[in-house]
Amino acid sequence: xxxxxxxxxxxxxxxxxxxxxxxxxxxxxxxxxxxxxxxxxxxxxxxxxxxxxxxxxxxxxxxxxxxxxxxxxxxxxxxxxxxxxxxxxxxxxxxxxxxxxxxxxxxxxxxxxxxxxxxxxxxxxxxxxxxxxxxxxxxxxxxxxxxxxxxxxxxxxxxxxxxxxxxxxxxxxxxxxxxxxxxxxxxxxxxxxxxxxxxxxxxxxxxxxxxxxxxxxxxxxxxxxxxxxxxxxxxxxxxxxxxxxxxxxxxxxxxxxxxxxxxxxxxxxxxxxxxxxxxxxxxxx
Amino acid sequence: xxxxxxxxxxxxxxxxxxxxxxxxxxxxxxxxxxxxxxxxxxxxxxxxxxxxxxxxxxxxxxxxxxxxxxxxxxxxxxxxxxxxxxxxxxxxxxxxxxxxxxxxxxxxxxxxxxxxxxxxxxxxxxxxxxxxxxxxxxxxxxxxxxxxxxxxxxxxxxxxxxxxxxxxxxxxxxxxxxxxxxxxxxxxxxxxxxxxxxxxxxxxxxxxxxxxxxxxxxxxxxxxxxxxxxxxxxxxxxxxxxxxxxxxxxxxxxxxxxxxxxxxxxxxxxxxxxxxxxxxxxxxx
Numbered sequence: 001x002x003x004x005x006x007x008x009x010x011x012x013x014x015x016x017x018x019x020x021x022x023x024x025x026x027x028x029x030x031x032x033x034x035x036x037x038x039x040x041x042x043x044x045x046x047x048x049x050x051x052x053x054x055x056x057x058x059x060x061x062x063x064x065x066x067x068x069x070x071x072x073x074x075x076x077x078x079x080x081x082x083x084x085x086x087x088x089x090x091x092x093x094x095x096x097x098x099x100x101x102x103x104x105x106x107x108x109x110x111x112x113x114x115x116x117x118x119x120x121x122x123x124x125x126x127x128x129x130x131x132x133x134x135x136x137x138x139x140x141x142x143x144x145x146x147x148x149x150x151x152x153x154x155x156x157x158x159x160x161x162x163x164x165x166x167x168x169x170x171x172x173x174x175x176x177x178x179x180x181x182x183x184x185x186x187x188x189x190x191x192x193x194x195x196x197x198x199x200x201x202x203x204x205x206x207x208x209x210x211x212x213x214x215x216x217x218x219x220x221x222x223x224x225x226x227x228x229x230x231x232x233x234x235x236x237x238x239x240x241x242x243x244x245x246x247x248x249x250x251x252x253x254x255x256x257x258x259x260x261x262x263x264x265x266x267x268x269x270x271x272x273x274x275x276x277x278x279x280x281x282x283x284x285x
Numbered sequence: 286x287x288x289x290x291x292x293x294x295x296x297x298x299x300x301x302x303x304x305x306x307x308x309x310x311x312x313x314x315x316x317x318x319x320x321x322x323x324x325x326x327x328x329x330x331x332x333x334x335x336x337x338x339x340x341x342x343x344x345x346x347x348x349x350x351x352x353x354x355x356x357x358x359x360x361x362x363x364x365x366x367x368x369x370x371x372x373x374x375x376x377x378x379x380x381x382x383x384x385x386x387x388x389x390x391x392x393x394x395x396x397x398x399x400x401x402x403x404x405x406x407x408x409x410x411x412x413x414x415x416x417x418x419x420x421x422x423x424x425x426x427x428x429x430x431x432x433x434x435x436x437x438x439x440x441x442x443x444x445x446x447x448x449x450x451x452x453x454x455x456x457x458x459x460x461x462x463x464x465x466x467x468x469x470x471x472x473x474x475x476x477x478x479x480x481x482x483x484x485x486x487x488x489x490x491x492x493x494x495x496x497x498x499x500x501x502x503x504x505x506x507x508x509x510x511x512x513x514x515x516x517x518x519x520x521x522x523x524x525x526x527x528x529x530x531x532x533x534x535x536x537x538x539x540x541x542x543x544x545x546x547x548x549x550x551x552x553x554x555x556x557x558x559x560x561x562x563x564x565x566x567x568x569x570x
Binding site for chain 1: 465467468470471472473474475476477478480481484485486489490564565566567568
């Protein structure tokens with residue numbers, strides 16, 4: 001992977017903690033993510049995994065080092081990366097259909113052509129496409145006219161995924177996208193996401209605090225962890241799990257997740273434990 | 286159940302009866318006082334009886350305005366033409382006109398507040414100024430306005446705009462800022478440009494809240510309008526009330542005050558209803 005689609009090079013992120021002091025969140029992160037990978041980023045609350053996602057998104061810039069997507073330094077969020085956050089992912093003033101159509105509409109028609117007859121014609125096609133995507137994410141035509149507040153949390157995230165995927169982004173960034181859902185819905189969404197990833201071929205970066213979810217979803221699990229607070233997190237573990245077939249062995253997922261969790265416990269030498277695990281599981285690929 | 290507990294639930298009839306208690310108490314005690322005063326002094330002008338007020342209101346709203354009596358002649362006229370040439374009608378029309386101009390002039394304030402929130406440079410340029418401007422007591426500017434703009438319509442409208450616009454600017458600014466960051470990021474990843482994000486995402490979402498804020502500020506608009514009319518005007522509802530005070534014509538003043546309250550109440554109700562009907566997704570709090 002000499003030419004990864006996403007390259008994070010020596011990225012350092014400091015947040016100011018007031019009175020001139022600063023707090024290091026990410027400490028020299030080096031990552032290379034290839035096209036079509038499904039990367040889970042896992043770590044404890046506050047370890048900087050969402051910050052890493054925002055670096056790739058382009059919403060934040062690193063204090064040191066650089067973040068590149070397709071060899072371009074990230075400057076601001078754009079169509080290269082689709083985005084599904086945990087909350088506020090849908091526009092509350094638009095119906096489900098209008099939410100999904102919005103991207104197609106806004107990227108083709110600027111403010112000047114808002115009232116053009118062409119737009120009206122194209123909108124009909126956009127709506128048909130949007131209904132197709134809604135169907136793929138498990139929604140029905142009767143949901144299309146509803147407003148986000150009338151939907152359950154799981155349905156809202158389905159719409160948010162359809163809304164992002166309809167733009168065919170090369171990269172899809174998901175920030176704790178399923179963390180607010182109940183376990184049953186969560187399982188459903190996970191298998192939906194895996195199917196969508198396989199069929200669309202997009203790169204997915206999935207941030208979660210749930211190790212089991214990370215292992216079960218990703219083709220590669222990255223653990224962020226720091227040795228002491230204030231020093232910033234590093235990549236403690238980078239584990240390819242893509243070729244481990246967990247489909248029929250849910251207990252294997254749980255075992256691996258438990259091992260990863262143990263590796264993240266404070267006081268333990270994260271790197272050495274991680275190295276052991278890389279040996280054990282990395283060889284399986 | 287104890288009616289003074291938090292979870293007490295009054296029935297429909299009880300609630301309705303309770304809501305009318307203070308109205309009836311106010312009306313009854315007024316007529317008790319009025320009756321007593323009229324028994325002592327039949328020419329009492331401070332507390333007119335209901336028949337005096339009805340006849341005064343009739344002559345104000347149905348009879349042609351005194352200045353025009355000479356040229357009218359004795360021709361029989363329809364009710365509409367007698368209403369439209371009455372004192373009440375002319376005053377209401379004059380006040381309404383000023384009111385509408387002032388409210389229309391608040392819309393540029395909304396656009397300014399929106400842009401201040403969205404474009405950091407615009408915000409840096411205007412925010413401090415409006416925060417200070419908002420603290421100027423507008424009524425203290427009234428003499429300056431009369432000197433600067435003369436005592437005609439312009440100074441009255443300027444008083445209202447200066448008094449209310451900074452509040453609307455800052456309110457719109459805060460409302461725009463309170464839209465979750467995720468919404469803006471999401472719109473960018475869907476291909477929206479700066480103007481599309483500003484107007485199609487943020488403005489559309491805050492619009493019902495802005496309408497609400499304008500609705501709550503209508504009382505301030507009326508306050509400044511009345512202050513202007515009472516001090517320097519030749520027509521208008523407040524001008525009439527101030528003029529009638531010199532004659533102690535309480536029989537007309539009281540209906541005028543109630544008429545103003547009724548008008549403002551209806552405008553408020555209409556705005557609220559329209560807001561809810563037009564934005565079915567809008568939920569307060």
